[in-house]
Amino acid sequence: MKLYFSPGSCGLASQIALREAAQEFDLIKVDFKTKLTAEGNYFEVTPKGMVPALKLDSGEVLTEGAVILQWIADHHPASHLIPAHGTMARYEAMQWLNYIATDLHKGMAVMFSPYVDEASKSRFAEGNLSERFAYINAHLAERPFLLGEQFSVADAYLYNVLCWPVRVGIDLSKYDAIQAFMARMAQRPSVRASRKAEGLPVR
Numbered sequence: 621m622k623l624y625f626s627p628g629s630c631g632l633a634s635q636i637a638l639r640e641a642a643q644e645f646d647l648i649k650v651d652f653k654t655k656l657t658a659e660g661n662y663f664e665v666t667p668k669g670m671v672p673a674l675k676l677d678s679g680e681v682l683t684e685g686a687v688i689l690q691w692i693a694d695h696h697p698a699s700h701l702i703p704a705h706g707t708m709a710r711y712e713a714m715q716w717l718n719y720i721a722t723d724l725h726k727g728m729a730v731m732f733s734p735y736v737d738e739a740s741k742s743r744f745a746e747g748n749l750s751e752r753f754a755y756i757n758a759h760l761a762e763r764p765f766l767l768g769e770q771f772s773v774a775d776a777y778l779y780n781v782l783c784w785p786v787r788v789g790i791d792l793s794k795y796d797a798i799q800a801f802m803a804r805m806a807q808r809p810s811v812r813a814s815r816k817a818e819g820l821p822v823r
Contacts, residue, residue, distance in 0.1 A: 621645040622675040624665060626652050627818040628787075630725065631672030633780035634688045635817065637773045639810035641696035647817055685725075685780075686717040689773035701773045709767060716766050716774040724752050725781050731788040745790055753785075753795055760797035764804060771808075779805040 623638065623645050625631030629652075638645050648657050655662045655669050666673045666683050674682045674691070682688050693702035703709035727749050731741050756778070759766070766774045782802060785792050792798055805811050806823055815822045 621677060622648050624648045624650050624657065624662065624671055624673040624675070625818065626650050626671050628783070628820060629671055630685045630777075630780055632783070632814055632818065632820075633685055633773070633776040634672045634674060634692065635814040636776040636779070636808075636810045637689050637692040637701060639813055640701055640771070640773075640776070640808075641692055641699040643692070643696065684721075685777065686721045689717065689777060690714075693773045700770060703767070703772075713767060713772055713774050717777060720774065720777045720781055724749075724756075724778075727752060728781055728784050728788075731784075731790070741788070745788075749785075749790065753792060753798065757795040757797045760801050764801070775801075775805065776810075779811065 621638075621643065623631060623634055625635065625647060626649065635647070648659065650657050650662050650671050657665075659665075663669050665675065666681055668683055670683065672683070672685055672688060674688045676682070682691055690702065693699070694705075697704075702713050727744075730736055730744055731749075733741075736744075763769070765771050766778060779802065782792070782798060812822050
């Protein structure tokens, strides 16, 4: 398999999941600006031009981080990265994956946009993102991971996105449960190995 990524972007969650599932894969770095990789034109891998993309040994390509995470979990059930099909716990996991993708990930994308001025970003963070952070913090205050005691791919995605606020000047220090979650995640071998592979600081 090949995982196409850009350092610090949303491919980190997929890499964490692959490591949790003890899978071998090649990391292919994508230049965001030029859409080039060591292999050539990234648009030949996916016309979307976005990361992550997971190229399977069959040659098929999966895109969209939340879908890649579910594929990894479903194809490696022994790793217990997502609850079984048809269970309420599975639907809870899907709720979280969708919430992170739509409410949190896309919201954070606004903070990186060159088309939004700084004043508007500040108002958006306070009026929109703060509610998301408070909701997640309250949920994590009662459990170590999003689904309870068991780590899942939803936690990998949440950790990935919650690495971004500090990069855009959003202070999460008042959210104690989020801080505890991030500290727990930072000590997982899969997270440490993934950050090291992307050239990110490992704490």
